[in-house]
Amino acid sequence: MNKFGLLSLACLAWALLIAPGPWALAQPAAELILPPRPASAGMDLIQALEARQSTRQFRAGKLGPADLSAILWAADGLNRVDGRRTAPSAHGRRYLDIFLVGDEGTYIYDAPGHKLILVNPANLKGELGSQAHAGAGSHLLVLVADLARMGGSGEREYRFKNAAATAGCVAQNVYLMCAARGVGTVIMAGMRPEEIRRGLKLAPSQEPLYIMPLGHKP
Ligand SMILES: Cc1cc2nc3c(=O)[nH]c(=O)nc-3n(C[C@H](O)[C@H](O)[C@H](O)COP(=O)(O)O)c2cc1C
Numbered sequence: 001m002n003k004f005g006l007l008s009l010a011c012l013a014w015a016l017l018i019a020p021g022p023w024a025l026a027q028p029a030a031e032l033i034l035p036p037r038p039a040s041a042g043m044d045l046i047q048a049l050e051a052r053q054s055t056r057q058f059r060a061g062k063l064g065p066a067d068l069s070a071i072l073w074a075a076d077g078l079n080r081v082d083g084r085r086t087a088p089s090a091h092g093r094r095y096l097d098i099f100l101v102g103d104e105g106t107y108i109y110d111a112p113g114h115k116l117i118l119v120n121p122a123n124l125k126g127e128l129g130s131q132a133h134a135g136a137g138s139h140l141l142v143l144v145a146d147l148a149r150m151g152g153s154g155e156r157e158y159r160f161k162n163a164a165a166t167a168g169c170v171a172q173n174v175y176l177m178c179a180a181r182g183v184g185t186v187i188m189a190g191m192r193p194e195e196i197r198r199g200l201k202l203a204p205s206q207e208p209l210y211i212m213p214l215g216h217k218p
Contacts, residue, residue, distance in 0.1 A: 028104045028105035028121045029118065030117070030118045031118065032107065032115060032116040033113075034068065034069040034072065034073075034115055035065050035069045037069050037070055037073035037074075037077060037114070038066070038069075038070050041070070041176075041177060041180035041181070042180060042181070045176075047180075048176045048177075048179045048180045049179075051179035052176060052179045053179070054187070055184025055185060055186055056186055057133065057218050058133075058136050058137040058213065058215030058216055058217070059216040059217065059218050060216075061138065061215075061216050062102075062103075062139075063138040063139060063183065063214055063215065067214075069114070070177050070181060071141075071174055071177050071178060071183065071214065072098065072100065072109050072114075073086070073114065073177075074173045074174060074176065075087065075098055075109070075141070075170050075177075076096065076098060076109070076170050076173070077111050078111055078112060078114075083112060087166060087169040087170045087173055088166065088169055089162075089166045090150065090165075090166065091150075091151060091152070093150055093151050094149065095145050095150045095163065095166070096143060096144070096145050096163065096166050096167060097109070097143075097144045097146065097206070098141055098142070098144075098170065099119065099141065099200055100116060100139055100140075100141060101124050101125050101128065101139060101141075101142060102123075102125065102139045102140075104121075104123070105119075105120060105121040105122065105123070106118075106119045106120045106122075106124055106199065106200060107119060119201060120199055120201065122199070124195070124199040124200075125139070125140050127192065127199065128140060128192055128199065129188060129190060129191050129192065129211055130190040130191055130192055131188065131190045133213060134190070134191070134211055134213055135213070136213060136215065137184070137185075137213035137215025138214055138215040138216065139213070139214045140211055140212070140213050141174065141185075141211065141212040141214060142200060142208060142210075143167045143171065143208075143209045143210045143211070143212070144196075144202060144207065144208050144209065145160075145163030145164075145166070145167065145206070145207050146203065146205050146206045147160070147163065147205050147207060148203075148205035149205075150162065163207065163209060167210055168187075171187040171210060171212060174187075174214075182216075182217060183214055183215070183217070184213075184214070184215050184218075185212050185215075186212065186213060187212055188210060188212065189210055190211075191211045193207075196208040
């Protein structure tokens with residue numbers, strides 16, 4: 001199949017799985033290729049900073065692939081040909097994973113492929129946060145650090161500090177892209193770590209740091 005055929009199939013899978021409607025498939029896809037990220041946010045940086053705010057109430061309706069692609073790329077996508085990312089990380093190491101939780105299952109964001117890989121087909125959206133608004137949006141991001149992937153020496157506290165700083169940078173990237181696209185979000189420390197560990201099938205060295213619901217503003 002040529003490139004165009006593959007792209008059409010990926011878009012069809014997105015339309016069926018992520019977009020709302022009566023066509024949703026019974027089984028989530030093992031892999032979802034995200035559409036290319038937008039060339040522009042449609043808002044300049046000053047306006048996005050002015051619009052940035054936390055949102056805890058969401059209108060019904062799912063975010064589409066264009067919003068999810070833009071938000072995930074902003075979060076920690078590739079922005080240089082050598083594979084470096086939109087968010088900084090200590091020593092440039094890749095210890096932060098972003099999970100996208102939706103009604104159709106939980107996926108991990110693969111930044112080099114700009115795609116989503118299925119982790120758990122169950123609907124975990126309402127189970128991972130300790131506050132009701134965590135599960136009230138269209139999707140939920142979960143930011144997870146693998147302390148074993150941070151390399152070198154360093155106490156656990158030092159690793160945590162670096163991991164939290166990276167997660168904070170990712171979160172602000174998410175906030176700004178959400179602001180530019182009129183999507184609501186909030187960074188939340190209020191989560192259920194054990195449910196996250198189980199549902200996302202985390203290794204013992206992986207630490208859930210924050211969750212971020214995403215959804216249409218009311
Ligand atoms: C580290 C951190 C943890 C937070 N945890 C939560 C949380 O658990 N639940 C929540 O609703 N908001 C949480 N927030 C969002 C703050 O409440 C919010 O940023 C603050 O009230 C300021 O509002 P603004 O973001 O609209 O400027 C958190 C923010 C930060 C930086």
